Amino acid sequence: MSALPPHSVSDSDLNAFADRQLAPERAAAVEAALARDPELAARAAEFRAQSASLRDALDPVLAEPIPERLLAAAAPPASGEAGAVRRWAMPALAAAATLVLGVGLGWYGRDAMIERAGTPTTFARSAAFAHALYAADVRRPVEVWAAEEKSLVTWLTKRLGFKVQAPDLNGLGYALVGGRLVAGNEFPTALFMYENADKERLSLQVRKQTARVPTVGARGGDTAFRYAIENGVGVFYWIDDDCGYAISGTFDRAQLLKIAHVVYGQLAALEATGTK
Amino acid sequence: MSPSVTDAALPHPELVAAIPRLRRYARVLTGDATRADDLVQDTLARAWEKRRLWQAGTDLRAWLFTVMHNVHVNQLASFRREAANVSLDADPTGMAWQLPVRGNQVDRVELLEVVAQMGRLPADQREVLLLAAVEEMRYEEIATVLAVPIGTVMSRLSRAREKLRRLIAEPSSGLRIVK
Numbered sequence: 001m002s003a004l005p006p007h008s009v010s011d012s013d014l015n016a017f018a019d020r021q022l023a024p025e026r027a028a029a030v031e032a033a034l035a036r037d038p039e040l041a042a043r044a045a046e047f048r049a050q051s052a053s054l055r056d057a058l059d060p061v062l063a064e065p066i067p068e069r070l071l072a073a074a075a076p077p078a079s080g081e082a083g084a085v086r087r088w089a090m091p092a093l094a095a096a097a098t099l100v101l102g103v104g105l106g107w108y109g110r111d112a113m114i115e116r117a118g119t120p121t122t123f124a125r126s127a128a129f130a131h132a133l134y135a136a137d138v139r140r141p142v143e144v145w146a147a148e149e150k151s152l153v154t155w156l157t158k159r160l161g162f163k164v165q166a167p168d169l170n171g172l173g174y175a176l177v178g179g180r181l182v183a184g185n186e187f188p189t190a191l192f193m194y195e196n197a198d199k200e201r202l203s204l205q206v207r208k209q210t211a212r213v214p215t216v217g218a219r220g221g222d223t224a225f226r227y228a229i230e231n232g233v234g235v236f237y238w239i240d241d242d243c244g245y246a247i248s249g250t251f252d253r254a255q256l257l258k259i260a261h262v263v264y265g266q267l268a269a270l271e272a273t274g275t276k
Numbered sequence: 277m278s279p280s281v282t283d284a285a286l287p288h289p290e291l292v293a294a295i296p297r298l299r300r301y302a303r304v305l306t307g308d309a310t311r312a313d314d315l316v317q318d319t320l321a322r323a324w325e326k327r328r329l330w331q332a333g334t335d336l337r338a339w340l341f342t343v344m345h346n347v348h349v350n351q352l353a354s355f356r357r358e359a360a361n362v363s364l365d366a367d368p369t370g371m372a373w374q375l376p377v378r379g380n381q382v383d384r385v386e387l388l389e390v391v392a393q394m395g396r397l398p399a400d401q402r403e404v405l406l407l408a409a410v411e412e413m414r415y416e417e418i419a420t421v422l423a424v425p426i427g428t429v430m431s432r433l434s435r436a437r438e439k440l441r442r443l444i445a446e447p448s449s450g451l452r453i454v455k
Contacts, residue, residue, distance in 0.1 A: 011430075011434040011438075012430045012434065014434075015408075015430065015433050015434055015437060016415070016430075018437075019408050019409070019412070019415075021414060021415060043441075046441055047437050047441075050390060050409065050437060050440055050441070050444075051408075051409035051410070053390040053391075054390060054391065054394065054405075054406070054409050054410050055409070055410050057390065057391045058300050058303070058304065058391075058410055059300075061296070061299055061300040061303055062296040062297065062299075062300055063296075064296070064299070066292070066295050066296065066299075067313055069313070069317055070295055070299075070313060070316055070317055070320065071292065071295075073316075073317045073320035073321055074288065074291045074292050074295060074320050075288065076285060076286075076288065076324065077321075077324050171296060
C-alpha cells in the first residue's frame with residue numbers, strides 16, 4: 001500500500017497513532033507519512049511524551065495502599081444498608097485528613113535520564129550478584145520470612161542504621177518472601193525478596209551510599225533512574241538522600257521499570273507521610 | 277454458577293482490583309486526595325446499588341468508570357446548587373500537591389508543569405485525555421464512559437492535546453512553582 005500524503009493525516013489519525021489505536025494498516029500508512037514530515041512527526045512524538053509524563057506523574061497513586069473504607073465499600077453490602085450513599089464529606093474533616101504530600105516530581109523524563117545499559121557501577125553490579133545468588137535459592141532465599149515482616153524490618157533498620165521499609169508490591173502481583181542482610185560496601189545492604197505466582201523473583205536492595213553514583217548531567221538531581229544488565233539480571237537503581245536503591249530481576253527493562261516506579265512511589269509516599 | 281437476576285453480585289476481587297485506577301482518575305477529577313477517595317467510595321456504593329445494570333462478562337472496570345463519571349457529574353451539579361460560587365473544579369496548581377512524590381526535588385519542574393497545565397484544560401477535555409493517555413482506554417470505551425459520541429471523544433482529545441502542547445510550550449509565569 002502506498003504511503004499517505006502528509007496532508008491527509010487527520011488530527012484523529014495523529015491521536016489514534018499516538019495512542020496506538022489505529023488499525024495496523026492505517027498505522028503503517030501514518031508512520032510512513034510521519035517519516036516524510038518532520039513537523040507531523042514532532043507532534044506525534046509530543047503527544048506521546050505528554051501521555052508518558054502524565055502516566056509518570058499519576059502512576060504512583062496506583063501503588064498507594066487502598067484505604068480501609070474503600071475496601072469496606074467494595075464488599076457486598078449487608079441487606080438493608082445497600083447503597084447508602086455517603087454524604088459529601090465535611091470540609092473540615094476533609095482538610096484534616098488530607099495527606100500533605102510533597103511537590104517536586106522525580107519521574108520526569110525518565111527515559112532521557114536513564115543511563116543506557118552501559119558499564120554497571122559497583123552498586124548495580126553487587127545488587128545483580130546478590131540477586132542472582134539468593135533468588136536462585138529455592139529453599140532459603142531469605143534469612144527472615146515474610147511471616148515475621150515486622151521483626152525483619154526492625155532488624156534491618158537496626159543493622160542499616162536508618163529506617164527501611166518493605167514496599168507492598170501485592171498490587172503488581174508480587175508477594176514479599178522475606179529479607180536478609182547482604183555485605184555491600186562498608187555498610188550492610190538490606191535485601192527484600194518478592195515472588196509472583198509464577199515463582200519469578202525480584203529483589204529490592206537498599207544501602208547507605210557514600211561515594212555518589214555520578215548523576216546524569218543535564219538535570220543534576222539525585223533520583224535519576226539508571227539501568228544496567230549484569231549476567232542477565234536487569235537492575236534499576238537510584239540514589240536518594242544518600243541511600244542507594246536497586247531493583248533487580250530477570251525481567252525485561254519495561255517490566256522492571258514499572259516495578260521501580262511503584263517502589264519509588266511507595267517509598268516516597270511513606271516518607272512524605274512521616275513514617276521515615 | 278449462573279448468576280440469576282435477583283441475587284446479582286459484582287465480582288469482588290475485580291472490584292477491589294479496580295480501586296487503584298478509580299482512585300487515580302478521581303484524584304485528577306477532584307484535585308484532592310480525600311475528595312477523590314470520597315468519590316471512589318460513593319462510586320462503589322452506587323455500583324452495588326446498580327449492580328443489576330452491569331452485564332456479567334463485560335468489562336467491569338469500564339463500567340465502574342461510567343458509574344464514577346455519573347456520580348461525579350451529579351455531585352458537581354448538586355454542590356453547585358448549594359454553593360453557586362464555589363468551584364469544585366480541580367485547582368490546577370494544587371493538583372500536583374496531591375501526588376505521592378518526593379518533597380525535595382524542585383528541579384523537576386517539567387513534569388509538575390505538565391500536570392499543572394493539564395489541570396487548566398476544560399474538564400471535558402481533561403477527562404478524555406486522562407482516559408486515553410493514562411487509563412489507555414479504547415476510544416469506544418471512553419465514549420461509553422462519558423456517554424458521548426465517539427466523534428466527540430476524538431475532537432475533545434485533539435483539542436486537549438493541542439492546548440496542552442501550547443500551554444507547555446509557553447509556560448505562564450504564574451505557574452512555575454518555586455518553593
